[in-house]
Amino acid sequence: MKDFTGKTAVITGGASGIGLALANAAADRQMNVVLADIQEDALNAAVEHFESRQTQVLGVVTDTSIKSSIENLYQEATAKFGNIHLLFNNAGVVNGGTPTPVWELPEQDWNWVMGVNFYGVLYGIQTFTPHMIAHGEEGHIVNTASIASFIPGSHPYGISKYSVIILSEALASDLERAKGKIGASVVCPGWVNTNIGDAERNRPDTLKSQANPGGSGLGIRELLAGSKSPEDLATHVFESVEQDCFYIFPHRGWDYLVTEHAEAMVKREGPYRFDIQAHIATRAEGKDI
Numbered sequence: 001m002k003d004f005t006g007k008t009a010v011i012t013g014g015a016s017g018i019g020l021a022l023a024n025a026a027a028d029r030q031m032n033v034v035l036a037d038i039q040e041d042a043l044n045a046a047v048e049h050f051e052s053r054q055t056q057v058l059g060v061v062t063d064t065s066i067k068s069s070i071e072n073l074y075q076e077a078t079a080k081f082g083n084i085h086l087l088f089n090n091a092g093v094v095n096g097g098t099p100t101p102v103w104e105l106p107e108q109d110w111n112w113v114m115g116v117n118f119y120g121v122l123y124g125i126q127t128f129t130p131h132m133i134a135h136g137e138e139g140h141i142v143n144t145a146s147i148a149s150f151i152p153g154s155h156p157y158g159i160s161k162y163s164v165i166i167l168s169e170a171l172a173s174d175l176e177r178a179k180g181k182i183g184a185s186v187v188c189p190g191w192v193n194t195n196i197g198d199a200e201r202n203r204p205d206t207l208k209s210q211a212n213p214g215g216s217g218l219g220i221r222e223l224l225a226g227s228k229s230p231e232d233l234a235t236h237v238f239e240s241v242e243q244d245c246f247y248i249f250p251h252r253g254w255d256y257l258v259t260e261h262a263e264a265m266v267k268r269e270g271p272y273r274f275d276i277q278a279h280i281a282t283r284a285e286g287k288d289i
């Protein structure tokens with residue numbers, strides 16, 4: 001997609017972090033902006049921010065893990081702006097508390113994380129793609145995965161994000177076959193300075209976890225504070241959309257993880273192991289992680 005002016009972007013998880021930065025980048029390009037978020041106070045503040053910068057904006061309280069909620073978002077967005085051109089399936093969450101073995105992690109954690117991170121992306125694709133193909137104008141869908149897809153032990157988050165990569169590959173090949181004007185990308189960020197470590201703030205009461213009754217976060221504020229800004233990430237994503245780049249890996253300092261992981265598989269070794277502390281130490285060497 002090359003021409004953004006006057007077109008409409010829908011951003012899930014648009015009230016904070018990467019989503020908010022993507023919305024600002026869209027507004028910089030004179031796009032109309034639709035913000036979808038589960039956190040109403042943050043959403044209202046974001047809408048006010050865009051109104052004050054004279055952007056045409058709509059905020060819709062949305063839970064992306066519920067298909068009817070995304071369908072409502074679609075109805076409201078198209079009622080206000082007509083055709084949708086750019087869709088960011090960006091909303092995501094990570095469970096906090098102490099890491100718990102796969103066999104002990106409660107159902108609620110799987111349902112919450114897979115619900116938002118995987119099903120939220122799937123529902124976005126199912127709901128918006130037919131409209132985006134049918135209107136015949138140029139467009140693009142960007143799904144947010146994570147480099148955590150390749151880090152053993154980062155379950156259920158990494159599992160949900162790996163699924164988004166494979167889902168996005170399926171989407172891209174199906175879009176190619178459909179011969180429309182809609183492109184697709186998957187973005188796999190390393191660490192970005194956002195509020196993701198406190199994602200528990202938006203876990204629904206019905207999915208509260210026995211593994212983390214206090215709802216504590218991941219405790220990665222400091223780690224994230226020293227990382228890439230959401231604004232830099234959003235610029236990178238928009239440039240990649242302009243170039244129709246499918247795999248968006250904004251942090252070069254994680255490339256070796258992807259390579260080593262794939263190499264371990266084709267050598268029939270494994271399972272792949274990753275030393276996260278040694279990796280964090282590479283930041284002191286100026287690595288982009």
Ligand SMILES: NC(=O)c1ccc[n+]([C@@H]2O[C@H](COP(=O)([O-])OP(=O)(O)OC[C@H]3O[C@@H](n4cnc5c(N)ncnc54)[C@H](O)[C@@H]3O)[C@@H](O)[C@H]2O)c1
Pocket residue numbers: 012013014015016017018019036037038039042062063064065090091092093116144145146147188189190191192193194195196197198199202224
């Ligand atoms: N920050 C990082 O280091 C990092 C790295 C890799 C990938 N990501 C991914 O980037 C995306 C954006 O996260 P972020 O880092 O900006 O975090 P963030 O917490 O700052 O923003 C996430 C937004 O999603 C919203 N949200 C949560 N649950 C929702 C739901 N069910 N429906 C709709 N909105 C919901 C939150 O209210 C929040 O506004 C996520 O998919 C995350 O997994 C982040």
